[in-house]
Amino acid sequence: MAGTSSRNSEVIHSGIYYPQSSLKAELCIEGRKLLYKYLAENKVAHRNCGKLVVAVNESEIAALMELQANGIRNGVSDLEILSGAECKKLAPEVKAVMGMLVPSTGIMDTHGLMRAMKIEFEANDGFLLFDSEVCEIKRIDEKYLVTFTNGEQFLAATLINAAGLECEKIASLAGIDTAATGLKLHWCKAEYYKTSERFCFDKLIYPMPDPTGMYLGIHLTLNIAGEVRFGPSAYYVHELDYAMDESHKQEFIDSVTQYLNIDTEKLHPDDTGIRPKLQAAGEGFRDFYIKEESSKYLSGFINLMGIESPGLTSCLAIARYTADIIASLN
Numbered sequence: 001m002a003g004t005s006s007r008n009s010e011v012i013h014s015g016i017y018y019p020q021s022s023l024k025a026e027l028c029i030e031g032r033k034l035l036y037k038y039l040a041e042n043k044v045a046h047r048n049c050g051k052l053v054v055a056v057n058e059s060e061i062a063a064l065m066e067l068q069a070n071g072i073r074n075g076v077s078d079l080e081i082l083s084g085a086e087c088k089k090l091a092p093e094v095k096a097v098m099g100m101l102v103p104s105t106g107i108m109d110t111h112g113l114m115r116a117m118k119i120e121f122e123a124n125d126g127f128l129l130f131d132s133e134v135c136e137i138k139r140i141d142e143k144y145l146v147t148f149t150n151g152e153q154f155l156a157a158t159l160i161n162a163a164g165l166e167c168e169k170i171a172s173l174a175g176i177d178t179a180a181t182g183l184k185l186h187w188c189k190a191e192y193y194k195t196s197e198r199f200c201f202d203k204l205i206y207p208m209p210d211p212t213g214m215y216l217g218i219h220l221t222l223n224i225a226g227e228v229r230f231g232p233s234a235y236y237v238h239e240l241d242y243a244m245d246e247s248h249k250q251e252f253i254d255s256v257t258q259y260l261n262i263d264t265e266k267l268h269p270d271d272t273g274i275r276p277k278l279q280a281a282g283e284g285f286r287d288f289y290i291k292e293e294s295s296k297y298l299s300g301f302i303n304l305m306g307i308e309s310p311g312l313t314s315c316l317a318i319a320r321y322t323a324d325i326i327a328s329l330n
Ligand SMILES: Cc1cc2nc3c(=O)[nH]c(=O)nc-3n(C[C@H](O)[C@H](O)[C@H](O)COP(=O)(O)OP(=O)(O)OC[C@H]3O[C@@H](n4cnc5c(N)ncnc54)[C@H](O)[C@@H]3O)c2cc1C
Pocket: 001, 002, 003, 004, 005, 006, 007, 008, 009, 010, 011, 012, 013, 132, 133, 134, 135, 162, 163, 164, 165, 166, 167, 170, 190, 232, 272, 273, 274, 275, 276, 307, 308, 309, 310, 311, 312, 313, 314
């Protein structure tokens, strides 16, 4: 459990950002509802704290209104537009001319979620192999012979590629030409800074998102312990290196101070993460790719690629969607 699921913002997203009818929109909204229920039933720490998206000047107001309209198109009906004065009342330290309250957003303990799923999976006779790397996939009699680096092998009629940052490698091992089929993966790094500063509000604070959909903007998140973090930043990388690069710190501070006055002395490097994106630098929106690959002569191979944010919020809906694909094969 050391992949992207361990290195993220731990936010339960509402589903306002993604184009109508996209998998990201539909699975996020379905997944959010399923996730709140699952977290409660399995006693995993979480809090439906809500978030405030802020427009910091007049020029951002049209985009904020469009974000509300998009959320409503997607079925998020409880969005509330607030004046600058109302934003101040809710979060006195925030600089905003207008804001949008998103009540369905929340935070969760992602490690607690993974632990709960592991227990449930194993209780239902699931078998998990840790520290084992798939290095070869061969087609044998309409099945897949999967070989691990330690020599262990499994034969499976159905194979799901859910390898996160390495999903392109697994797709290639299965025989897919990822470049020719538009499935090249791009790694996009994220950095977080923690602050010891305390604020008077208990909501997450988000700026207006990046217009290309590359990321949601460097926002303020709270974790279950009540700690305040800023992040994540976004820049494309060619290596899976989680080291913090503090040369981006000023850029980071400049983004945050647009919507919040902070004491930069209290800002300390925190975690980093890497996004598995199908969207290349400079490209527009790319959806989750979840498909059974019969059309590529790989029947029974179910390919999950580009499972970036809102992947955690969507996880139970992605599982439901994948299970439906498997059921349709039989
Ligand atoms: C910075 C950042 C912030 C995010 N914030 C949020 C958020 O607030 N809310 C939200 O909903 N989503 C968020 N996400 C997205 C979310 O974290 C991911 O969508 C989700 O965790 C992906 O889960 P996964 O299981 O697909 O991938 P992973 O968690 O990466 O799991 C993939 C697994 O495959 C294994 N694997 C890889 N290659 C092989 C191989 N060859 N053989 C065997 N195993 C292999 C890995 O070891 C790993 O265990 C964020 C992502 C990032 C990067």
